[in-house]
Amino acid sequence: MTTTVRAGASAAVAGPERGDGIDHGTPRGYRQHHAKGVPYCGRCRKANRDEKRSYNEAKRASAAQQSWNRGKVGTPSEPRLRPTGRECPDAACGTAATEPQASAHLVVVAVDGSREPARWYCAGPCAAYGQALAEIRTLPVVDRA
Structure with a gap:
């Protein structure tokens, strides 16, 4: 060479x-x-x-x-759609609450201090899933490095 x-x-x-x-x-x-x-x-x-x-x-x-x-800088990426663990017929279920409410039956789930952004969920099991996810994301992150 x-x-x-x-x-x-x-x-x-x-x-x-x-x-x-x-x-x-x-x-x-x-x-x-x-x-x-x-x-x-x-x-x-x-x-x-x-x-x-x-x-x-x-x-x-x-x-x-x-x-x-975790030391990342710059503009954050758009949060991705979170599946609820079951098939939800509403396509707007799990979308970021930065968008307007797509359906009248959607409720916003937001927990203070959570790393999970506020999201629109269907009332009932979907909202319960969103609430649990947001609460889990309030726990401290442990680096396993």
Whole structure:
């Protein structure tokens, strides 16, 4: 395997070769460049820089942020639909309460201090499931690392 670098050019501007066994554009590719002694390509340098930036942002999060969302930073993702453990005929059952009430028979389930966001549930077994889920999510998270 040969990497061609023009005279006067630095090793950082060397381009990726086909079939060199490196996953270009990924942090893994950056490490493969290092392990093989091959000059880093721009895509791998950028992927490594982005990974380090993300890691450092999480590391700089306050203690409150780290305990609340395990060090994750940025905008939260949309909460996904929670199944109630049984087939519910209403498609709106379990949707986030940030949306308007879809049906008149839906009730909002929200528990103070819960990591589970407020959601719309059908009255009865679905609401009981939502209430139990929200209450469980008030318990402290134990890291098993």
